[in-house]
Amino acid sequence: MSEKSDRGAALRRGRAPRGGASGRRDAGVRYLVGHTADLKPGESMKFLMPVRGADEECFVINFRGRFHAYVNRCRHVPMAMDWVDNQFFAERGRYLMCQTHNAYYEPASGECIAGPPETCGKALYRVPLEIEDGRLYARPPESEFED
Numbered sequence: 001m002s003e004k005s006d007r008g009a010a011l012r013r014g015r016a017p018r019g020g021a022s023g024r025r026d027a028g029v030r031y032l033v034g035h036t037a038d039l040k041p042g043e044s045m046k047f048l049m050p051v052r053g054a055d056e057e058c059f060v061i062n063f064r065g066r067f068h069a070y071v072n073r074c075r076h077v078p079m080a081m082d083w084v085d086n087q088f089f090a091e092r093g094r095y096l097m098c099q100t101h102n103a104y105y106e107p108a109s110g111e112c113i114a115g116p117p118e119t120c121g122k123a124l125y126r127v128p129l130e131i132e133d134g135r136l137y138a139r140p141p142e143s144e145f146e147d
């Protein structure tokens with residue numbers, strides 16, 4: 001697992017491709033998170049992204065060659081999932097795990113499949129990703145989420 005963490009890094013704004021606007025408040029804004037070559041399968045990287053006027057900690061993962069990003073907030077208790085910095089994968093990279101009470105999430109869907117009963121069936125808040133020329137861009141989550 002990677003020790004890389006981009007926590008606190010300033011994100012660069014990028015322009016959305018034409019036709020990509022959705023009419024949302026943040027439509028047209030995306031942020032350069034990093035490069036696909038820097039994130040091998042089974043690795044993760046954190047980043048901060050402005051969401052509703054405040055910096056929100058998020059993370060991007062490479063799960064079996066596909067990239068997914070989520071807000072770094074467990075669905076059991078709204079706190080960061082990585083008690084050990086940037087450690088999200090568990091069970092040899094098969095699942096994402098919150099280290100506080102061991103909620104397990106499917107990496108590709110973000111759905112909680114084991115852990116505290118009230119959390120099962122809920123999903124992590126997805127951060128939309130775009131890949132362009134090997135660069136990873138993130139947009140603020142489309143859905144509102146609890147603080």
Ligand code: FES
Pocket residue numbers: 074075076077078079081098099100101102103115116
């Ligand atoms: S806070 Fe994540 S499992 Fe309890």
